[in-house]
Amino acid sequence: MRSFITARRLIDGKGGVMTGQPVVEIDGARIVALHENAPEGAELRDFGDATILPGLIDTHVHLNMPGNGMLLEEVMREGVEVMLATSVGSALQALGAGITTVRDVGCFGTTAFSVRRALALGYATGARVMAAGAPITITGGHTWYMGGECDGEEALRHKVRALIKDGAEFIKVMGSGGGTLNTASWRPAFTQDEMDAIVSESHRNERRVTVHCLCAESIDIAVRAGVDQIEHAGFIRRNAPQHYDAAVAERLAKSGIPVTTTLAVGATAINAMQQIEGRSPEQDAFLARWQRMLAENVEQFTRLSEAGVTFVAGTDAGWRFTSFDSLVLELQMMEQGGMAVSDCIAAATGRAAGVIGLEDRGILAPGLLADLIVVKGNPLEDLAALHDLDLILQGGVDHLPTPRAQRAAQAMTVPG
Numbered sequence: 001m002r003s004f005i006t007a008r009r010l011i012d013g014k015g016g017v018m019t020g021q022p023v024v025e026i027d028g029a030r031i032v033a034l035h036e037n038a039p040e041g042a043e044l045r046d047f048g049d050a051t052i053l054p055g056l057i058d059t060h061v062h063l064n065m066p067g068n069g070m071l072l073e074e075v076m077r078e079g080v081e082v083m084l085a086t087s088v089g090s091a092l093q094a095l096g097a098g099i100t101t102v103r104d105v106g107c108f109g110t111t112a113f114s115v116r117r118a119l120a121l122g123y124a125t126g127a128r129v130m131a132a133g134a135p136i137t138i139t140g141g142h143t144w145y146m147g148g149e150c151d152g153e154e155a156l157r158h159k160v161r162a163l164i165k166d167g168a169e170f171i172k173v174m175g176s177g178g179g180t181l182n183t184a185s186w187r188p189a190f191t192q193d194e195m196d197a198i199v200s201e202s203h204r205n206e207r208r209v210t211v212h213c214l215c216a217e218s219i220d221i222a223v224r225a226g227v228d229q230i231e232h233a234g235f236i237r238r239n240a241p242q243h244y245d246a247a248v249a250e251r252l253a254k255s256g257i258p259v260t261t262t263l264a265v266g267a268t269a270i271n272a273m274q275q276i277e278g279r280s281p282e283q284d285a286f287l288a289r290w291q292r293m294l295a296e297n298v299e300q301f302t303r304l305s306e307a308g309v310t311f312v313a314g315t316d317a318g319w320r321f322t323s324f325d326s327l328v329l330e331l332q333m334m335e336q337g338g339m340a341v342s343d344c345i346a347a348a349t350g351r352a353a354g355v356i357g358l359e360d361r362g363i364l365a366p367g368l369l370a371d372l373i374v375v376k377g378n379p380l381e382d383l384a385a386l387h388d389l390d391l392i393l394q395g396g397v398d399h400l401p402t403p404r405a406q407r408a409a410q411a412m413t414v415p416g
């Protein structure tokens with residue numbers, strides 16, 4: 001069945017904007033054509049003063065976690081069945097926010113593979129899932145509870161193969177400590193030889209590698225190993241404020257390796273704390289710490305951008321207070337850091353898809369998946385327009401008002 005979606009403007013996800021009466025022609029799950037004007041005889045679904053754009057992509061999420069303030073340690077205590085159910089809810093929340101694809105960069109065991117499978121079978125509704133499984137981490141390293149502990153070059157090569165056997169579409173590595181107990185964010189985790197082994201084995205098996213880096217030295221190790229992407233790119237030091245390292249930034253920029261922002265983590269933590277009336281001294285301290293860290297992170301984002309580093313949008317949804325509808329906030333933080341609005345949108349559509357290796361989506365073009373959204377108004381004037389969704393199309397299937405309500409209505413149709 002062919003359908004024709006039209007609105008006042010269209011953002012194609014690769015830098016192009018069409019105005020007037022652009023029309024997207026869809027046949028089944030795919031886009032078959034983009035028209036500058038309505039084709040003769042086409043029955044238009046006209047959204048008026050609205051914008052058509054590709055379904056959004058969040059390149060950094062953790063489906064296992066609810067994003068309601070829970071620590072990973074607390075989530076793990078609930079057990080794997082609860083984490084699986086949580087993941088389905090997370091994927092649905094993302095879809096409801098116009099995010100048609102998420103990339104899970106760290107789950108317990110193989111849970112994200114199972115969710116990906118159930119969604120692909122149509123047994124559940126949610127954002128399409130790309131998954132790495134458990135992140136590879138040193139013994140006792142960041143997120144070791146997820147099951148990705150491994151040390152030594154031989155063992156790491158085996159680990160990469162085992163992850164791929166289980167269903168990893170890419171490899172996630174914890175290149176430094178992070179926000180889990182007793183891990184050191186200011187210290188690189190793997191040696192250069194170990195990181196080299198992970199990367200060469202992954203590439204031999206046609207898998208991209210992305211590395212969580214919260215300190216300067218971990219960025220250098222990742223860059224030298226030739227990884228495909230870096231998450232966060234922080235400059236944390238031991239018992240000291242972050243310190244931007246221009247020489248490291250220059251090497252990173254020169255490498256061309258893109259970075260995922262994850263500014264929403266701080267923005268959502270601050271929001272959550274500010275909503276509490278009568279905060280405890282601990283909550284006040286938590287708020288002050290995140291206000292300082294977010295300011296540092298935005299400043300580093302600005303300086304890295306100016307140095308020539310490319311960014312894609314990722315929220316770290318699931319982590320602490322980061323809900324699965326935080327991507328617009330992420331883009332707004334990127335704008336605050338000096339990125340042009342059109343570039344922010346590219347970072348969550350076409351550029352995101354390119355960096356993570358999904359060539360069938362992220363832009364509006366013939367032959368690609370009919371994953372698109374329509375929002376009221378013009379997000380190029382105000383990114384907040386991305387909240388005002390008029391249509392969420394995933395593989396040509398309409399997911400508004402809510403997926404559940406729509407399913408229920410179909411189920412209640414009296415046969416015959």
Ligand SMILES: [Zn+2]
Nearest residue numbers: 060105316319
């Ligand atoms: Zn993360």
